[in-house]
Amino acid sequence: MSFRTRRIVEFRDTDAAGIVHFSAFFPWMESAEHEMLRSLGIKVLPDSHDDPSVTWPRVSVSCDYANAARFEDWLDIEVSVVHIGRSSIRYEVTFSRQDGSGGAVPVAKGATVVVCCRLRPRGGLEKVAIPDDIRVKLESL
Template identity: 65%
Template sequence: MSFRTRRRVEFRDTDAAGIVHFSVFFPWMESAEHEMLRSVGIDVLPPHPDPSDPAAAPDYQHRPITWPRVRAACDYTAAARFEDWIEVDARVQRIGRSSVEYAFRFSRQQRDGQAQAVAEGSIVTVCCRLHPGGGLDKVAIPQDIREKLATLQ
């Protein structure tokens, strides 16, 4: 995998049995995706211009773009528990004309120091132009962003 981040399991992440709830892996994937994108200089969400400054109005022909999700999946292989350290490995699995598929691998360190696989997941996003008022149009991934994403494969 091309990007790695680490997090500790919080009490709020666990269920009544003290095991990480399945739903928690989805925000962890999104968080790792955002860290990975920022690491190569890709904005997660376009900056909001100051509405009182007409010169600050964004060029909606080329920007801003955003990345809504169209698919998310996760397969679980072992339990993670409160206060475990979880390593999240992330990479770009595939770059399409307007979509990006990310792959994620979760592991935890066991007492013997060995890493144990916990889960594997994926997210597919689509590049969209964001319009004033929140409308979206699917667009081709801009070349500069495509080149940055390629470094994460």
């Protein structure tokens, strides 16, 4: 299973040719990931430095492109949890749009690897094992 969401391509996301700029996909991947985490009841960032919850810095992000998307296209975005390690998670994110006959056209496929960390009281990050309750929620996808 996976998490699905949609977004419309805004003018600011396009280049001079009216095609989505390659860099727009990276914040979209992060937004879809955050939306998925929130839907599972997982915090994206602790409320304070004293909060025992965890945060998820990226250690690797990539994106391959298949077809163009343009201003005001609706993109279907699917986030899949493809690997859960002791302290890391690998997501795959696929982007598609509808063609004129209602079929799905693949647009791009990205991957993100995040590491579970706690914020140290005076700053910095400490890598930790993914808490069991979070692991169970992620495995539900």
